Amino acid sequence: MKQVILFFLIALTCCSSSTAQRYFTKNGSISFFSKTSVEDIKADNNQVMAVINTQNGELQFSLLTKGFHFKKALMEEHFNSDYMESDKFPKSTFKGNITDISKVNFTKDGTYPVTVSGDLTLHGVTKKNTASGTIAIKSGKITGTSKFIVTVADYGISIPKIYRDNIAKTIEITVSCNYDQKL
Amino acid sequence: MNRKTKKNIIIITLLLLVCAAAVVYYLYNKKHFSVENSEAATAVTATALHQTFTSDSVLAKNKFVGDEVNHKVIEVNGEVAEIKKDQQGITIILLKTATDDAFINCTMEGKAGNINTGNKIAIKGICTGYNFDADMGIPGDVIVTRCFIVKRNQ
Numbered sequence: 001m002k003q004v005i006l007f008f009l010i011a012l013t014c015c016s017s018s019t020a021q022r023y024f025t026k027n028g029s030i031s032f033f034s035k036t037s038v039e040d041i042k043a044d045n046n047q048v049m050a051v052i053n054t055q056n057g058e059l060q061f062s063l064l065t066k067g068f069h070f071k072k073a074l075m076e077e078h079f080n081s082d083y084m085e086s087d088k089f090p091k092s093t094f095k096g097n098i099t100d101i102s103k104v105n106f107t108k109d110g111t112y113p114v115t116v117s118g119d120l121t122l123h124g125v126t127k128k129n130t131a132s133g134t135i136a137i138k139s140g141k142i143t144g145t146s147k148f149i150v151t152v153a154d155y156g157i158s159i160p161k162i163y164r165d166n167i168a169k170t171i172e173i174t175v176s177c178n179y180d181q182k183l
Numbered sequence: 184m185n186r187k188t189k190k191n192i193i194i195i196t197l198l199l200l201v202c203a204a205a206v207v208y209y210l211y212n213k214k215h216f217s218v219e220n221s222e223a224a225t226a227v228t229a230t231a232l233h234q235t236f237t238s239d240s241v242l243a244k245n246k247f248v249g250d251e252v253n254h255k256v257i258e259v260n261g262e263v264a265e266i267k268k269d270q271q272g273i274t275i276i277l278l279k280t281a282t283d284d285a286f287i288n289c290t291m292e293g294k295a296g297n298i299n300t301g302n303k304i305a306i307k308g309i310c311t312g313y314n315f316d317a318d319m320g321i322p323g324d325v326i327v328t329r330c331f332i333v334k335r336n337q
Contacts, residue, residue, distance in 0.1 A: 026288055026314070026324050027269040046269050047288060047311070047326045051319050060319050064326055066248070066311040073215045081251035090244075090312055178270055183321065 028177030057101030229261025233280035236313035285322035293331035305334035
């Protein structure tokens, strides 16, 4: 009898540890969009490192600020030198959790709305942020997406007077990551 | 002030304004420099590039990454570990380093052509740094963007 109980205990621990999964990508995408009456500015970074823990909902992102690519060369220069000071602050990160991870059934195809909450670090300033997003499961593949708004001034980024009409005070950030690798 | 002087002042002012507008227009529409036609500032092996970033980030930054205004083009020599597409459908070539699961992550701007896993190649592109975060528990990649293949199957 003892052996049977032991067997079930071992089987149970094996099962629970096999669901403690971490998936990641090193080529996820984050883009941002600034819209004013004068001009629209968009930039993309397709070398985002992101990790998701499907059991406890832990979610982390890291990107190199210099990796944002703009359509216009001058915008890219200004972004790196005047606003993000990318030599001083080379990385931007997010460390947090999907607070309602239990809503996601990782074994069943579907799109699940979720809430993400955690610390966003931009330009050397860390702030608590909450955003809504989705987790999509398709044939076992996990894709996480989110769209949220960041207020530029909150992160100690000041826009010179002459560009106040060109750059929006709030920037829309779009995240899309296919977590195609398993840890 | 006679009429002639006045006229001259107006003409000069207008000319200056036109010049200023032209400069602003030129700067605003300035194109990205061509990586393809740029000479690499330095050449390095994939292993040494990764190792420099993990052992001395300041040295690596000075040697391989440009400043806030100018990007730096570097040439990386290494063995192809994997070829894949990113979410935009752009080709990514991963070059092996001395650390398992840590790569030189090259996003192509030029054509990859006939490249296979295991080939020894040289790639040039813009190095944006080393994307690593100790909290994440995965080996970091050195990121190189807007890449072109310069030598294949060495």
